[in-house]
Amino acid sequence: FLGIENLLTMVSVATSVPTACARWCPPNSSCVNSTACRCLPGFSASSGEVFTSPSDSCDDINECAPPAAVSCGKNAECLNTDRGYHCICTPGYELASGAPTFRNESENTCQDVDECQQKLRICKSHSICINTQGSYICQCLPGFKLNPRDPKLCTDVNECTPGSNPCHNSTHCFNLVGRYECRCRPGWKPIPGDPSSPKDIVCEDKDECSSGEHHCHNSTICTNTVGSYVCHCRRGWVPKPGFQNKKNTTICEEVSFPTWMPPPGIKSQRLSCFFHRLQDLRGNLRSVSVQSTIQDLIQEVGDLLEGPQDLENLSQSEQQFVATNLLLGLENALGWLGKALPIGAVTFSSSAGTVLSLEVQEQGYENITLIQNQTKMLLTWDTVHESGDSGPTVVGLLSTPGVGRFLAKAPLVLDTVEQAALHETHKGVLQELYHDLLSDVISAFISNKDPQNLRHPVTFIFQHETPEKAIIPGPREKVFCVFWEHGQNGSGHWATSGCRMVGTKDNSTICQCTHLSSFAILMAHYEVQDSALTVISYVGLSLSLLCLLLAVLTFLFCKAIHNTSTSLHLQLSICLFLAHLLFLTAIDRTEVLCSIIAGALHYLYLASFTWMLLEGLHLFLTARNLMAVNYSSVNKFMKKLMFPVGYGVPAVIVTISAVKANFHSLCLLQHSHGIVYRSNIAFYYARA
Template identity: 35%
Template sequence: MQASYRLLLLGICIVWDQVQCSASSGRDECADPVAACPDNSTCFDTLEYFYCQCVPGYRSTGKHNFTDKDRDTFCKDINECEENSNLCGQNASCQNTPGSYSCSCNPGFMPSSGQVNFMAGQSICTDIDECAQTPWLCGPNAQCTNTVGSYTCSCNPGLFPNTGLQWILNQTQCEGLTKIQDGKTCNIPINTGTSSHLNSSSAWFCLITNFSFTKFTSGYQVQQVAVVLSSALNDISLWNNLTRDEKSVAAESYLETVERAVLQLTEPSDVLLRKNVRSDNLDMELLIIPFKHNTSEEQLRANKNTLDIKLGKLMEENKQGQITVGFVSYTGMESVLDGSFYKNQSSIQLNSQVVTATIGRNHHKLSEPVHLTFHHNELSKTKEEVICVYWKYKGKESSWSTEGCTKLHSNQTHTVCSCDHLSSFAVLMALDESQMQENVALTVINYIAVIASLVCLSLAIFTFLFCRSIQKANTTIHLHLSVCLFLAHFLFLVGVSRTEKKASHCLQCRVLCAVIAGLLHYLFTASFAWMCLEGVQLYLLVRNLKVVKYSSRQGLRRRYLLLAGYGSPALIVAVSAGVFPGGYGTDTLCWLSHDRGFAWSFLGPVCVTIAVNTILFIAILCTLRSQMCGLNSDVSKVKDTRLLTFKAIAHCFIMGCSWILGFFQGLEFFRFVFVIINSLQGPFIFLVHCVLNQQVRMEYRKWFGRIYKQKDSSELTSSAVPKGNLRDGTTTETEQ
């Protein structure tokens, strides 16, 4: 018992001693100056000791929790902007601060929250429309165009900035050529290895060549330079007024200026950066490659053309910092540097846009060739020779050359060229003499056939409108089909070539061409809708030949005919324009573009109409055959059925079945047959529905009878009046 009490007393003493010991040593080490944590950290006390942690915005150079035993450990500021380049979002800049960071919108953008400085997620940066805020920002005779983060100023057509390629706010004025040049002549040195010069009094030549003397500085913007250079291609007639030598030198200066602008006006970048610069007549894509960036092959696109370039060896040899690759496409330059600059051959035509490919610091010679894919301005024919060329700089003797360029592949729409150097490039199309003669003959035949069809269609329209005895449902279809075909053929004749490629590449011209293409799309689609209705109505007529009380007025009702004939084409055109507005109008024709398969917005309905009408045509012939087998010896019925058979065969053309030849335009024979046969639509409509219609012939006889009666009456009246009495103003009775 005593032993138990002794053990209990001993345990109580031990615990009491520990508590007393702990209480005697339980001071707060964080309050001890010796144990103070470094700057930008917080001290945490423990039973045994203490530890330090860096405050938010700082990071320990050693352990996350550290003590005074961890020498050389301190809290370093975290650069949030470097660790997360997208921390502030798009169109914003990040500024690091001690222990934190701050976001601010780039110039040309404003924060949605209204705060100049904000944290991530607190605001987004939206574009400022400087043109809307200040309508007269660019001054008189100029237009302001808002861009993402900035704006550009451009002079009205016919005027140019008097400060050249740099637009200086509140200083640049838009003036005419003569005022800018002030009647001075230009003395331009020619880079041909000699000290020759070219003198010119042309204000346009002086303006273009003066671009080459521009020294680009930080005050220039690549977008604004592109706008001014683009305006130089608005009016091609100014280029065409130059002599051949002036045009060669001016074009060379222009292309060199574009190259220098691409290479000298790109900002430095630490990451691979793509930049697209677009204006009315210039389309650029710039690729900025940082120093020692690992890239082997890149592709650039300008308008409808592409550049594939291998950069492996070039990047390995690069010891000069970042590299800029530029690819530029020009709209209109193909009319300036045309095929006549290739060996002075008149049978050569440019069949692509002119493009410029350049790489940093004028690395024109390449260790590996580049591949350029060109989009054809016109569909290439089988007998045409396609030639890949580059612009060879020789001053007054500059020309297209094939040196170092070969054709890899070519089809109707595209050509792929391989070149071992960089310059400006294009695709030429060479026609042989027989091909040129065939094209001229096809054009002449087309014009004659369309005019003949217009004459027949106009006569048919007149007949359907004024011949009351045949005005019924069938005539409604004939009338509207004739009207649609007449308008479509007439607009095609006068407007399909209104691309103005030799005059002006103004916006109004392109809009006009797009409108013409849209109207042609609607009119031809409406024509096929009425052709389909023509086939349906004819089938209903033939099928009901045995019906005693059947009337040709029966069948499709007029209001439904109008809805189907004009409503469905309008819906097709509206959907097509909404899906791809740029599909109307090409560089050579005011018709549908082949890009993105847009031409099928017309070819699709054509195929459907041809398929339906072909089935109906076969059904009509089968029905007529059974009708002929069941006829008695009534000669009139036999004649009527034979006439219907002839009309059915004629309707094969009227219903558009012959348009199937349009899918075989690769062969010259089918092109001629297509033009000739489809021009017969108008004559067949007039022949079948007017000349061979007994009621119409009776109306014709009445009309001609009235005309002859009036003519005879007028001649009789004039012969019955004596000349002397006519002079005296009196009349006498005629002898009986």
């Protein structure tokens, strides 16, 4: 009916339109006459259906909005258009006829659209499409979850993340695509009768050693551990170079006693017995434990040094040769045998005082400290363990008190820094150094590294005798940290290069060294040469010799004055002349002649004092007998007494002194002490 009404209106308007028409009619309108316009159907003006004002406009009527809201029905919505409107189904619905639009509720046949059937791959992998009223959802398969950024994409759920592991603690959780499995850890096996589901499996340790599933070398023994196994060396065996003990790939070799030959050219029955005993220890190594072999070796060394017997009769150079051989042989043997010891620290000692502290480590990062009764050694792990090094590392500290008697008189060689410091301090010419050994000789060694160039210094703390109680203080003293440097000929000397003293107290000294060897604390004594005193001594003694020579010639050849008194003066002059002459010519003699010269000077100066005593006695008796007019009897008495007493008594005293105290140990005629001897003549007389 609405269409017919519009048609009739248009016909009536067309028949009544005058010949004149308004030119100002706005868009979406038609001319009524020359003064009025009418909006087209679907449009309206603000002043009414027909308007005469040129300012009016025809605006679209929104049929979908109140008050003239059009009802499209359920699951549909009104859509306003230009000059009209139409109804459409909401998203997820469509008309049964398949038409895109309809006009009102009576034409509404909107029904749900099954998107899952229309688009089979509307959901991505690992999910299924589920249709809903007006829409659909993508539901993830078990073991997957929706991606927050894409609701159509499902990603795998990692059931094995920490804190949510659903497997038993005897198994490993393995995440798979959309699922997970629980598998036995390496070295474990499922418990018999365990459920077959891979999610509920429970495992127990597998004994690879008893089942024969291990891969240990035949030089090792298999030991089962929880979840695995280790291959460790047999007793008396050590890992080969490049292998570590207690690993699945360990390969071992039998420990053999290192070759240790006696020092050539040394004839000593006691030393031969010692090396014969070493041969027995080498032969018994397979039948006894390494601990027993090391203990026996320490005991044998202690017994040798405690009772050296004929070794004391060797020369100093031969004794030093023997000591060097002992120290080097012990370091080599103990470093090699120590590799067969279990990991940890152990101490060996002998009844003679020889003590060995060992620490065996495979890997570590802390400092290593070895402590003995009088010595402590501190070093870092990276000092002893080279990068890429394998196998256990042995660190040892050996104290051999008895070896000090062989090395005490060895020469001391100062490095250039120490020499320069002494010269700078005293501004003079230093005489030859002599020293005393304050501490025991200790040897520090490691098993698998060159100990001559360490990455970090090693610290030693020595406890030793208080110097004031150990020796007679000299005019110049200094404590040195020294090590035994062996030479090409097998002997050696004390040296200071590479070692420095950090600090010292009365009975404690701290040293740091950049190499390992045998160490000790020495108290060095030295004197600064006084050239003025030397000139005075030589000039004075030369004048004395001249005067004494003239006196001897006078008393000997001037017969007019011959009597008992001049005879006494003559013997005194002869003794003093020989003593001074011997002193001047014997200052720079070696120690071989020093003992003979010391005895001769002892005798000559004692004889001089004895002749002085006889002169005094003769003078006393002469004065007393002059009052009694009995002078001839005094002369007869003195002639009988003076020669037996003047030369006999000193000879007896010197002989007794030589028997009780060796002159070699009391020799003071070193170059640095010649003047001291002359000023201490009274010492010999007081001693007699």
